[in-house]
Amino acid sequence: MTYTAIGVLAVAIAVLFDLFAVKTRMLTRPIFWLSYAIIVFFQLITNGLFTGTQIVKYDGSAIIGGSSPADSAPTFLGDGRIAYAPVEDLLFGFSLILLSLSLWVFWGRRGLDRTPTSGPPIWRR
Amino acid sequence: MDFGRWSYVAVLVFVILGSIWLEVFLRSRVLHRPKRVLFTIFPVLLPFLLWDAYAIGQGHWYFDESRILGVYLPAGIPFDELLFFIVIPFASILTLEAVRSVKGSKSRRWLVGDEKP
Numbered sequence: 088m089t090y091t092a093i094g095v096l097a098v099a100i101a102v103l104f105d106l107f108a109v110k111t112r113m114l115t116r117p118i119f120w121l122s123y124a125i126i127v128f129f130q131l132i133t134n135g136l137f138t139g140t141q142i143v144k145y146d147g148s149a150i151i152g153g154s155s156p157a158d159s160a161p162t163f164l165g166d167g168r169i170a171y172a173p174v175e176d177l178l179f180g181f182s183l184i185l186l187s188l189s190l191w192v193f194w195g196r197r198g199l200d201r202t203p204t205s206g207p208p209i210w211r212r
Numbered sequence: 213m214d215f216g217r218w219s220y221v222a223v224l225v226f227v228i229l230g231s232i233w234l235e236v237f238l239r240s241r242v243l244h245r246p247k248r249v250l251f252t253i254f255p256v257l258l259p260f261l262l263w264d265a266y267a268i269g270q271g272h273w274y275f276d277e278s279r280i281l282g283v284y285l286p287a288g289i290p291f292d293e294l295l296f297f298i299v300i301p302f303a304s305i306l307t308l309e310a311v312r313s314v315k316g317s318k319s320r321r322w323l324v325g326d327e328k329p
Contacts, residue, residue: 195326206313
C-alpha cells in the first residue's frame with residue numbers, strides 16, 4: 088500500500104474509533120476542531136522543519152507528489168506538498184491526533200485522572 | 213536545521229518548548245495526570261510504530277542518517293521516531309487542555325466529553 092492509501096485508512100480507523108468504538112464523539116465537538124486548528128498550524132511548521140531541511144525524505148512512488156530531491160529542499164507548495172511535506176502527512180497527523188485525544192477523553196470519562204481539570208489561565212486568578 | 217545527530221531531536225525540542233508553557237500559564241494540568249498520559253500515549257504509539265516499520269521497510273520515507281541519533285529499534289525504526297510518537301500526542305493533549313482552560317468548562321458548547329456526570 089502507498090502512504091496515500093494507508094493515510095486514508097488510518098483516518099477512517101480513527102474516525103470509527105472516535106464515533107463508534109469508544110463513542111467520545113470528538114469530531115462533533117467544537118473544542119476538538121479549535122484544538123486541531125492550532126495543532127495543524129504547528130504541524131505544518133514541524134513537518135516543514137523535518138522535510139524542508141531534508142532530515143526526512145519521501146519516495147515518489149508512495150505519495151501523490153514526486154520523490155524528495157537528493158540534494159535540495161522539495162517544493163514548498165504544490166506537487167502534492169504543503170510546507171515541503173507530502174499532503175499525506177496531514178492524514179497521518181489527523182489520525183494520530185484524533186486517536187490520541189479520543190483515547191485521552193475516553194480515560195477521563197472512565198474516571199482515570201479526570202482531575203485536576205485544566206484552568207483557569209493564570210491571568211484569570 | 214543542522215544540529216548534527218541531534219537535528220531530528222531538535223525539532224522535537226521545538227515542539228516541547230512550543231507547548232509546555234501551556235502547562236504553566238494556561239494551567240493545562242496534563243503533568244498532574246501522568247497515568248492518563250501513559251494510558252493514552254502508549255496504546256496509540258504501538259500501531260503507529262507498526263506503520264512506521266512498514267513504511268521504512270517499503271521505503272516510503274527514509275532519514276538522513278547523519279542527523280538522527282543513530283540508535284535503532286527493531287525493524288530499523290530510528291529511536292528518534294519513538295520520541296516523536298511520545299512528544300506529538302503529548303503536545304496535542306496539552307493543546308486540548310489549554311483550550312479547555314481558556315474556554316472554561318461552564319458552557320455546554322465547549323464540553324470535552326469527560327466531565328463528571
